[in-house]
Amino acid sequence: MDNFTYDRAGSVEDAARAGAGGAAIAAGTTELINWMRLGIAAPEAVVDISGLDLRGIARDGDVLLVGALATLNEVGTSDLVRADAPVLAQAALKAASAQLRNRATLGGNVLQRTRCPYFRVEAANEARVPWPCNKRVAGTGCAALDQPFSRAAILGWTQDCVATQPSDPVVALAALDAVAEVQGPDGAREIAMTEFHLSQEEGGLDEETRLAPGEVILGYRIPVDAASRGSAYLKVRERESYEYAMVSAAVCLDHADGAIRSARVALGSVAQKPWRLSRAEAALEGAALDEATVQAAMDAAMEEARPLPGQEWKPRLAANAAARAVMMAGGAI
């Protein structure tokens, strides 16, 4: 860990300017410090935005507004979020541990990086990175590609990298059709959370998100509708708490009289982005809300998955999780 300068940003503009100049933008710091300790990042400057007024959670007409500095515990326990977007509240509370959720912010959470053990190896400098990892040392290759590392991507990956995005809230935000409000040195804009992250196929090795240098997430606009109010999050993991998902599923469901009006389904930890199952969503529109129908739609949606050797079971797990989450959102479980 190298020396760095530390500044508190007085405004979003300050932070954006510093970020554009190469400073790391810090909020809860629960992930940034990991990077610095592991040797993944060595910023010369850190600019702390935790004092900015970006923490509120409010309802504005049919839109739920969640500030980027709202902590995961604040999001998870907010009455507004629990009523209007329960999938997000559930995802927030299933992330990390209680202590981390008190610090980690919804803005920072979506910017966490993969949990691939090859990427996360502790190495004080590049010479000590013991194996190929294109994300750690560009051009070295991907050691995870031909190993039965079960948290590898099954969608959107390339020969260069099989990492997944491990966040829980990003899966919920994608299913909610949420929009991130961001501000950079050149002004403000919006990014749909379904488009915010990039698979390796989309972004190559260098781009993991559409966020430009210096852009700061101000918060999220979440459209509230019947589906968002009837949403659910399922996290599948070997440890019951304080553990990343093997796969997760976020579902926003509008249904009546045993029939699905509309469904929005996103899978987590299967790709470097939350993976919306558009084909399944279309198939489920107007379909019966029963286990066999839903499972068939999810099985069909997973036909496009490309599991690495030894992980052929993972698409099946993802399909089962998605189907279960739909039934949960439908109140059947």
Add this chain to the structure above:
Amino acid sequence: MTVEAKVRDVHHVDVGVNRLIVTPDGAAVDLPATGIGSTERRHDGDDKVTGAAKYAGEELPSGTLHGVMVTSPVARGSIASIDTAAALAAPGVVRVITPDDMPDLGAASVPPAAQSYMPMADLTVRYEGQPVAIVLAETLEQAEAGAALVDVRIDARDPVVFETAETVVPETEGNGYVLGALDPARGDFEAGFAGAAATVDQVYVAPTRHHNMMEPSATLAEWRGGELHMHDSTQWTYGVRYALSGMLGMEPGQIHVRCPFTGGGFGAKGYVWPHQVLAAVAARDVRRPVKIALTRAQCYTDTGYQPVVRSRVALGADADGKLVAVAHDTESVSSQFDDYIEFGNAGTRSLYPTPNLALTTRIRKADVGTPTAMRAPHEGPGMFALESAMDELSYELGMDPLELRLANYAEVDPANEKPFSSNRLREAYAEGARRIGWADRPMEVRARREGSRLIGTGMASAIMSTFRFAAAARVCLTADGAVRVEAGTQEIGTGTRTIFPQIAAERLGIDAEGIEMVLGRTGLPETGGTFGSSSTISVGSAVAGAADTLRNRIAGLAGGTVPPRDQWPDLLRRNGVSELVGEGGFQLPGDAPFDAHGCAGDHSMHTWGAVFVEMEVDEALGLARMRRCVACYSAGRILNPVTARSQMIGGIIWGYGRVMLEESAMDPRYGRYLSQNLSGVHLPVNADIPQDIDVAFIEEHDPYASAIGVRGIGELGEVGVAAAIANGIHHATGRRARELPIKFEALMS
């Protein structure tokens, strides 16, 4: 509410104490209000919870330099060059020690040294994480920054790992890790197996795992006037003295080791690892105190691990379920320089009788550090195999799994025909079966379903060798009437600061409250290590003897009978005695320093248990969870039912981790563990563990193993849990999981 008051509040948790000890007939035993057998709370509990207890890593004498080890990122190779210039130029860096700076060291005696190879003694890299240099700086941060600047060039070679190493017979000559015969055999296994009515022949794998103790190893070496003082996080203060004395060429008495508290160890701190030697060498080099606190990552490479054990178990039974043939072949990984042997068939030797037995014990030597004991060594990984195979055999026979165990009950130790010092396993089976409701369990698999979950019940036997060390202790009565117990032993979280005063109190006929326990350093009466469940047996017996001596001396001063305690200060004053001391010892047959399962005496010594679990499995999601656990034990007299219960539930949770979560996966191409931190290696959390863990001990007094009726319990709690869970999953789903941990794909439909 003050912190202290809050801490006390937490003690009022109902742990079902009225059911903790039961008679052999299953009747609850009323616990005494005070003394041995009472639920005396931990004397050091408040200090630990409030942070008042001081651990080795918190020692910082003035002038201390912080040492950070630079370790090899590759598993095999040779060091081509080490450039220290940039590190030496960094702020605060005082010295960088490389192999060039190392003094000649004496050969390591293994054990107490954990491994024979001393890193930095040459330019060879024999395992990943091996220290190749040490940076010494004024602050920890400066030492870390300096360590990143040391430029180490290594000519790397492809490593040999467990999967690619050849299987060999371990060397037994001069090998301190030999605990018994490698290949016990009797009768004719092949003939017995061929004639069996039902057979099982399967391979079971328990993976390499690490201790993951809360406190990473830390040591501080300080030279004063030619003598070495070590503040160390250890399970064996005297072991540190002996190991360093041999390697540094010093008299043992010139080395002083202090360790008032050890923050967990589970075996990682039992023997002496290179960082402890390097701290002493570095401190002598710079003539300042040197502290080395391992990083969490270094805990995966520099203080041992439990080696992967691959077991082949073949069982043959006659139509009545009697075992007519038993084979258990084990292979475990070891380093290129030590033949560490994980005796995975240890439990198989003594649990069930059979006329035809064939056991083999092999290792595969790979480019890894030397393994070490880890809770529960030998029986822990091995009993997963045997007790899984027994469950499979019960289904081959169509016989209830518990009935199968009872049909093969050992009345004497099958390994040597010796009587057991004491054994209540039959009663433990009965009590456990009653508590879990075993009689109502259908034999059929996939018989119970609740929504998306299948429910099953499984059981397994547990057996653990009894390890004993010679020990000494002292009990002192001071002029003001205070009583003090002294022994060199350690407190690693198991409650030794509580139970040794309890023992002294009982022998002296007084209250344990206020008895001071002084432990954790050389210079105090010598004891063995706190491992192998040996401290209570060994040190406890010595404390009892010392208290008896003191009591006799008090009686002697008083003219034959011991007066009430409030008269003791007056008694001493009248006799002009400032302090009255009783010495005591625990001797083993033949004055041996160590004994395993009573091998030197007339009685075989083991502990036993019966573990029952109820599992639920969601096949769609590949998830299994434990709903209930009942575990009943035959482990000798229980001195403190609540600290004993804590040990057993800790062991059960430890076992849950083994079967459902824990694995130190290694990438065979690099000979390197994939994850070297607690984010990538999964240990159980509270949310995984049901509240309903029901522990009971059968009331027992072992007249042979110790002077106080006890055997050991610490290791036992982990044994049998893995097989019980795997068997419960089989009952729920019909699926056999023979490789641990049990993963999604093994559970998915």
